[in-house]
Amino acid sequence: MLKYLLKRIGLLVPTFIGITIVCFAVIHLAPGEPTDMQTELNPNITPEAIEQLKHHYGLDKPLTVQYFVWMKNLAKLDFGRSISSDARPVWEKIKERMPITIYINISSMIIIFIVAIPLGVISAVRRGSITDRSITVFVFIGFSIPGFWLALICMDFLGVRLGLLPISGIHSPGYEQMNFLARVWDITRHLTLPVVISAFGALAGLSRYMRSSMLEIIRQDYILTARAKGLSERTVIYKHAMRNALLPVITILGLSIPGLIGGSVIFESIFSIPGLGKLFYDGIMMRDYNLIMGSLTIGAVLTLLGNLIADIAYSMADPRIRAS
Amino acid sequence: MELLRKLIALIFISCLIVACSRDNHKEVVPVEQTGETQPAYGDILVDSSIGDASNLIPMLASDSASHEVAGFVYNGLVKYDKDYNIVPDLAQSWDIENDGKLLRFHLRKNVTWHDGEKFDAHDVMFTYKTIIDPKTPTAYAGKYKLVKQARLIDDYTIEFTYDKPLAPALISWGSLQMLPEHLLQGKDITTSALTRMPVGTGPFKFKSWKTGANIVLETNENYFDGKPYILGINYRIIPDQNTQFMELKAGNIDIMGLSPLQYLRQTDQPGFQKMYARYKYLADGYTYLGFNLKRSPFDNYRIRQAMAYAIDKEEIIKGVLLGLGEEATGPYKPGTPWYNPGVARYPYDPQKALSILKEFGYDDHDGDGIVDKNGKPFSFSIITNQGNPLREKTAQIIQQRLKIVGIEVKIRIIEWTVFLKEYVDRGNFDAVILGWNILQDPDLYNVWHSSNAVKGGLNFVGYKDPEVDDLLEKGRHTFDFDQRRKCYFRIQEIMADQQPYVFLYVPYSLPVVSARFKGIKPAPAGITYNLEKWYVPLHLQKYQLIP
Numbered sequence: 001m002l003k004y005l006l007k008r009i010g011l012l013v014p015t016f017i018g019i020t021i022v023c024f025a026v027i028h029l030a031p032g033e034p035t036d037m038q039t040e041l042n043p044n045i046t047p048e049a050i051e052q053l054k055h056h057y058g059l060d061k062p063l064t065v066q067y068f069v070w071m072k073n074l075a076k077l078d079f080g081r082s083i084s085s086d087a088r089p090v091w092e093k094i095k096e097r098m099p100i101t102i103y104i105n106i107s108s109m110i111i112i113f114i115v116a117i118p119l120g121v122i123s124a125v126r127r128g129s130i131t132d133r134s135i136t137v138f139v140f141i142g143f144s145i146p147g148f149w150l151a152l153i154c155m156d157f158l159g160v161r162l163g164l165l166p167i168s169g170i171h172s173p174g175y176e177q178m179n180f181l182a183r184v185w186d187i188t189r190h191l192t193l194p195v196v197i198s199a200f201g202a203l204a205g206l207s208r209y210m211r212s213s214m215l216e217i218i219r220q221d222y223i224l225t226a227r228a229k230g231l232s233e234r235t236v237i238y239k240h241a242m243r244n245a246l247l248p249v250i251t252i253l254g255l256s257i258p259g260l261i262g263g264s265v266i267f268e269s270i271f272s273i274p275g276l277g278k279l280f281y282d283g284i285m286m287r288d289y290n291l292i293m294g295s296l297t298i299g300a301v302l303t304l305l306g307n308l309i310a311d312i313a314y315s316m317a318d319p320r321i322r323a324s
Numbered sequence: 325m326e327l328l329r330k331l332i333a334l335i336f337i338s339c340l341i342v343a344c345s346r347d348n349h350k351e352v353v354p355v356e357q358t359g360e361t362q363p364a365y366g367d368i369l370v371d372s373s374i375g376d377a378s379n380l381i382p383m384l385a386s387d388s389a390s391h392e393v394a395g396f397v398y399n400g401l402v403k404y405d406k407d408y409n410i411v412p413d414l415a416q417s418w419d420i421e422n423d424g425k426l427l428r429f430h431l432r433k434n435v436t437w438h439d440g441e442k443f444d445a446h447d448v449m450f451t452y453k454t455i456i457d458p459k460t461p462t463a464y465a466g467k468y469k470l471v472k473q474a475r476l477i478d479d480y481t482i483e484f485t486y487d488k489p490l491a492p493a494l495i496s497w498g499s500l501q502m503l504p505e506h507l508l509q510g511k512d513i514t515t516s517a518l519t520r521m522p523v524g525t526g527p528f529k530f531k532s533w534k535t536g537a538n539i540v541l542e543t544n545e546n547y548f549d550g551k552p553y554i555l556g557i558n559y560r561i562i563p564d565q566n567t568q569f570m571e572l573k574a575g576n577i578d579i580m581g582l583s584p585l586q587y588l589r590q591t592d593q594p595g596f597q598k599m600y601a602r603y604k605y606l607a608d609g610y611t612y613l614g615f616n617l618k619r620s621p622f623d624n625y626r627i628r629q630a631m632a633y634a635i636d637k638e639e640i641i642k643g644v645l646l647g648l649g650e651e652a653t654g655p656y657k658p659g660t661p662w663y664n665p666g667v668a669r670y671p672y673d674p675q676k677a678l679s680i681l682k683e684f685g686y687d688d689h690d691g692d693g694i695v696d697k698n699g700k701p702f703s704f705s706i707i708t709n710q711g712n713p714l715r716e717k718t719a720q721i722i723q724q725r726l727k728i729v730g731i732e733v734k735i736r737i738i739e740w741t742v743f744l745k746e747y748v749d750r751g752n753f754d755a756v757i758l759g760w761n762i763l764q765d766p767d768l769y770n771v772w773h774s775s776n777a778v779k780g781g782l783n784f785v786g787y788k789d790p791e792v793d794d795l796l797e798k799g800r801h802t803f804d805f806d807q808r809r810k811c812y813f814r815i816q817e818i819m820a821d822q823q824p825y826v827f828l829y830v831p832y833s834l835p836v837v838s839a840r841f842k843g844i845k846p847a848p849a850g851i852t853y854n855l856e857k858w859y860v861p862l863h864l865q866k867y868q869l870i871p
Contacts, residue, residue, distance in 0.1 A: 032741030038386040038463040040744045041758075041782065046466045050780075056461040085385045086378040087461075087514040096535055152566055160574045167574055168567045169537060173558070173867070269563040274376075274536020278563065287741060 008311060012304050019300045020074075020293070024067050027284075027292050033059060034083035034287045057083050070293060079294035084286055090294035093279060100170060101263045101275040104195055109256065111199040112206055117249065119203065120210025124218065124245075125237055135207070143204035148266050151197050155270075158193070166190050168272040194271045198264065206249070213245040220244075255310065258302040363843065367860040368556045368867040372568050372577045376536050376561045380522040381513065382501045383455050383462045393539055393559055396855070397438075398501035398524035401429050401448065402494060406847030406854070408660070408764045410495055414443065414502060414525065424489030424803040429497070431480040435548045437504045438529045445482040449474060450505035452484075460513055467496040489801050491808060492765040527552045527856040536561055553843070553859035555868075575599065578838035584646040587834040600836040603846050606659065607833040610652040611715065611759040612825040613706070613722060616751060617786040621702070626680055628823040632670035634677035634729045635722055641829050644717045648834065652827035654816040655760065655768055660848065661805075662766040664813040667820035677729045688730055695730035703732035704754035709743045715757045718828065722757075749780045756785075762830075766812045769796045772819075787824040840864040 035053045039045045054060045058069065073080050079090035119139065123132045159167035166172065170190045178186060217223065218241055226240045227233075263277025276295070283291035377390040382398060385391060401415040412418075415429040435443040454460055455468050470493075473485040486493060504523050508516055522530050527549070528541035542556040560577060562568045569586055571577045573596070582591065582602070591602060613635070615622035622628060641649045656663040681687070686695040686702055694701040706722065708715040716737060723733040738747060747753045760771065770776055773796050774788040792815055799811035819825075835851060837844060843858045844851050860866070 030741070031745040036741055036744065040749075042386070042463050045463050046469070047780075049463060049465055052458055053461050053463070056459070084378055085387070085390070085461075086519060087384075088519075093535075152570075155567065155570055160570050163574065167570050167576065168562055168564075169560070171534075171537065270567055272537070272560075272562045272564070272567060274534070274561075278536070285740070 004315060005312065008308055012308065016300060016304060020071070020297065021067070023293060023296045023300075024063075024070070027287070027289060028063055030287065032287050034289060035059065037286050038085065059083075070290070074297065079297070080290040082283075082288055082291050084283075084288050084291070090290050093291065094276065094294060094298065097263075097274055097276045097279050098261065100273060101277070102260050104191060104198075104263070104273070104275065105260045107191065108195045108199040108202070109253075111195065112202050113249075113253075115199070116203050116206035117210050117246070120207040121214055121237070121242060121245075123207065123211040124214035127215065139204040139207050142200040142202075145201070147197055147201050147264075148270055150200070151193065151267065151270050154193055154197065165192055168270070170273055191273075194267050194273060198267055206252070209252070210245065210249060213248055214241060217241045217245045251310065255306060257306040257309075258299055261298060261302065362861065363553055363859040364862045364865070365551075365553050365555070365859070366862065366868075367554055367840070367865040368558055369554050369841070369855075369858070370558045370560060370576065370578045370867075372560050372562050372571065372580045374561075374563055374565065374568075377533075377539060377559075379519045380530070380533075381503065381516070381519050383460065383464055383503075384514065384519065386463055389561075393541070394501060394522060394524075395526075396528040396541055396557065397522045397526045397530055398503075399526050400498040400501055401431075402498040404495070404498065404764055404849060404853075406845065406849045408848055410498065413498065414448075415497075418494070420494070420803065422485075424491070424493075424801075425486050426483060427486075427493060427497070428477070428481065428483040431482070432548055433480055435525050436546055437506075437525055438523045438544060439504075439507075441504065441506050443502070443504075443525055444479045445476050446479070447502055447505045448482050449476055450509065451500060451503045454503060454508070454513060455500060464499075467492065468500065489803060491800055491803055492767045495765050528557060531556065547856070549856070552856035554841075554855075558867075572600070572836070575838075578841065580836060582834040582836055584648040584832075584834065587648060588646050591836065599839055601839050601841075601844070602834065602836045603844075603851055604648070604832050604834055605846060605848075605850060606650060606657055607831050608657065608762045608764075609759050610655065610657075610762060610830045611718065611757065611828045612652070613718075613828060614756050614758060614785045614825045616753055616755065617788075617824060618751060619754060621684070622704075622754065624684065625822045627684060628826070629670065630677040630680035630729070631726065631731070632823050632826045633673045633680070634731070635670075635725050635826055635828075636672035637670075637828055638672065639725070640718055640721050643721050644714050645829065645831050649829040649831040652830050654819055654827055655762065655771075656766065656812070656816065657762045657830055660762075661809065662812050664816040667816050669820070670823075670826075672725075674725075674729050681729065681731075686730075693727075693730060694732050701732060702730065703734070705734040705736055706755045706757060707736045707738055707743065707747055707753050708757040709740045710737050711740065714831075715759075719757050748784050751779070751784060751786065757828075766808070767796075767800050768812075768815070769800055772796060772815075785824055789818060789822070792818055840866065 033054070034057060035050065038053060039050045051060070058066060061069075070080065079094075081087050082090050082093055116139075119135050123135050126132050155167050158165045166189055170187060172186050172190075175183065175186060223236060223241055226236045231240075261276055263275035263280075265277045265281040267273070268275040268278040280292070280295045282288075283295065373389045373392070375387060375389045377385070377393050378387050379385040379390055380394050380397065382391055382394040385394070399414045401413060402410050402418070403413040405411045412432075414432060414435060416432045417430045419428040420426070421428065429448070431443075431445055431448070437443055452468060452471070452474055455462055455465050456471075467490075470486055470490060471484045472487050475483050475485070477483060484493075484497075502525065503518070507518060507523055520533060525548070527544055527547045529544045531540040531542045533539045538561060539559040540556060541559070543552050543554065545551050560571075562571060562577075565583065568577065568580050569582075569590070572580050587602065587604075591597070591600070615628055617623055637651045641647060641651065650658055652658075653667050653669060654664065658665070681695055681702075685697045687697075688695050689699075690696060692701070694703065696702060706719050708719055716735075719733075719735045723735060726733050748756060748758075771782045772787055772792060773783065774793050776783040777786045777788055795811045795815050799808050799815075802808045802811065833850065837851070840860045841858050842861060843854070845854060847853065
């Protein structure tokens with residue numbers, strides 16, 4: 001087991017370096033440079049000023065040198081400074097947007113699991129019934145409605161017309177003066193729409209997955225045995241069948257770890273939430289190399305860790321994997 | 325099953341509870357009803373912006389949000405007034421001597437920085453030295469590098485000498501926002517605390533900045549030009565225009581710029597007009613169709629004229645701006661002193677376009693609906709950048725109109741950076757649709773002088789005309805208003821004749837401001853030029869600034 005673990009971890013290092021090289025190459029292949037935002041179509045710019053800006057950010061050095069400088073800094077856990085006009089450390093920019101992004105992703109994931117799993121189970125148990133069909137229609141409506149459109153409609157109805165929910169942002173004015181409970185309440189109210197609407201769109205996938213997994217399990221012999229023992233239908237479904245059907249779903253949960261720091265540009269823009277999605281998107285549009293590399297590195301590390309955890313979990317659950 | 329039902333019911337109910345609680349944390353403070361409309365101190369302006377600021381040291385930032393916020397915090401030595409005359413700001417007067425080669429500023433003596441330190445000529449010297457410092461990553465050093473010598477006369481007098489008289493030099497000291505020497509001396513400006521917590525001399529002081537959410541400014545009690553009436557500005561960052569508009573309708577923001585559609589169709593209800601006052605004036609920018617003058621047949625000015633005749637500008641203004649714009653005839657804004665109203669115009673006339681085309685051998689010889697010459701059909705592509713629906717629509721309307729005279733147009737929409745780097749900078753295009761800002765100073769040397777028709781230069785269409793070159797140089801180095809105007813009037817005549825661009829339209833700016841704000845006086849410079857003089861009568865005040 002220990003040998004297997006060491007081998008897996010040992011493989012991570014070259015994989016990680018490979019990822020950074022590919023990312024670095026790809027973002028430099030895209031036309032344009034970080035300094036373009038300041039220099040292009042600017043009537044006040046002079047050629048000397050362009051050179052000076054490039055020199056300031058080290059963009060006049062060969063690509064390989066730039067990569068090694070970046071790698072050397074990374075070894076010291078330094079992502080460098082953003083190559084935009086604010087020149088702040090990349091880590092600081094990512095750090096300040098991380099909590100809200102993770103908070104939204106975790107809450108919407110919780111909602112998705114709480115709602116989608118029962119929906120999937122009901123659909124499977126009552127396969128072909130009106131309930132099953134209504135659930136199918138409901139989740140596919142969520143899947144096919146454009147999220148931004150639904151968001152705008154809800155904002156207009158609940159925010160502007162009825163005045164029940166805040167329209168955008170994450171804090172009300174005067175947030176600093178609130179006590180802890182009032183703050184939690186304020187944030188919850190602001191995030192209700194974004195979280196619920198993004199969860200609505202993702203119900204279809206998981207509930208379908210749950211449904212098919214459940215359908216397969218119900219056909220198994222041990223379910224027949226359970227029923228033959230004279231157990232109540234509830235015990236059969238929720239104790240014997242659902243536990244087994246949940247296993248593959250839990251794998252999905254493991255694989256969504258890197259998704260926790262990914263944000264949706266569209267939702268963040270519509271609800272004016274200062275999250276990581278918009279930061280990363282703007283970074284790409286402005287060719288902010290250090291910021292892009294920083295985000296990609298964090299994403300890569302989380303993905304690799306997620307895979308590693310999944311592998312370990314599998315090997316613990318299934319001796320066959322360990323043996324090979 | 326029972327458990328499940330309870331669970332679903334619970335989720336549903338908790339959603340309802342969350343949804344149904346009314347907003348009880350509003351910062352609105354009930355104010356006595358007195359009915360008076362005298363200027364009064366108090367209230368906050370909630371402004372909105374599509375983008376967050378990036379850096380509040382203006383010379384380091386290149387985005388409009390940073391400059392807008394910094395504009396309230398800092399001052400230059402001079403500024404434009406509502407009619408675009410140059411008036412004193414931090415300098416109370418100035419002398420122009422030696423045929424315009426020497427500028428001497430006499431500074432105000434009663435100005436303090438927001439932290440209480442005195443402002444004097446050393447700060448001006450420091451700011452000047454910072455912007456020309458090669459270590460400062462700024463895109464704006466160009467004009468200040470032309471200064472041959474800067475000299476401190478005393479604590480409140482400073483003079484700058486130039487090699488040649490430079491007409492835009494005076495106002496360049498207005499766009500250079502003065503920085504505090506005592507806070508920046510000897511420090512790396514790019515990592516200074518002032519990039520996120522500016523200290524200036526302006527009417528508003530910096531209070532707080534939550535990245536991606538809002539920036540709060542509060543009134544500067546000691547502002548040299550009188551304390552502003554409003555207590556502060558809450559600058560909210562709302563990246564989506566629809567969201568901004570909903571916040572506006574809900575009364576949560578006080579000022580925003582409307583799109584033509586919002587102006588005409590969504591804000592004309594009496595309820596809205598009671599809450600907000602709408603304004604309309606020409607924006608400082610124009611949109612154009614620019615030709616690659618190095619490529620045939622665009623190198624022929626008669627062909628360009630034919631296209632100008634074939635394009636219906638009125639139709640573009642109606643289709644794209646819903647009529648909320650004016651025809652552009654040159655690079656200046658109609659109604660300003662630099663605008664020449666008497667230049668050649670090109671009213672929509674497809675017959676004339678056809679006859680010019682025929683004159684140069686373009687005719688539909690093979691009967692396929694496209695004019696051709698020597699067996700080659702007249703077909704070209706118009707490129708523009710992604711993310712600007714107005715330009716995309718403009719391209720489509722032009723495509724339709726040119727088809728009528730038998731010219732085939734293909735449209736390509738390209739991502740901004742790629743568009744600039746791969747196409748515009750390299751001259752790798754037939755025609756582009758783009759826009760320029762109209763600056764208050766008429767100097768257009770960088771855009772039209774033949775020396776800028778190089779790779780990466782702003783004269784990317786490759787316009788070269790010796791007379792325009794001479795006039796641009798003369799206009800730059802002439803201080804006399806009438807003589808200067810003569811230069812730029814002539815330039816407009818030549819350009820109207822030669823049509824290096826088909827100048828298309830100048831759109832209207834369509835801001836709305838909450839009706840409780842009084843003292844707004846629309847002028848050529850817009851409405852926000854006197855923001856520190858806006859006020860809210862006591863009985864209409866809505867917000868309090870919480871310390």
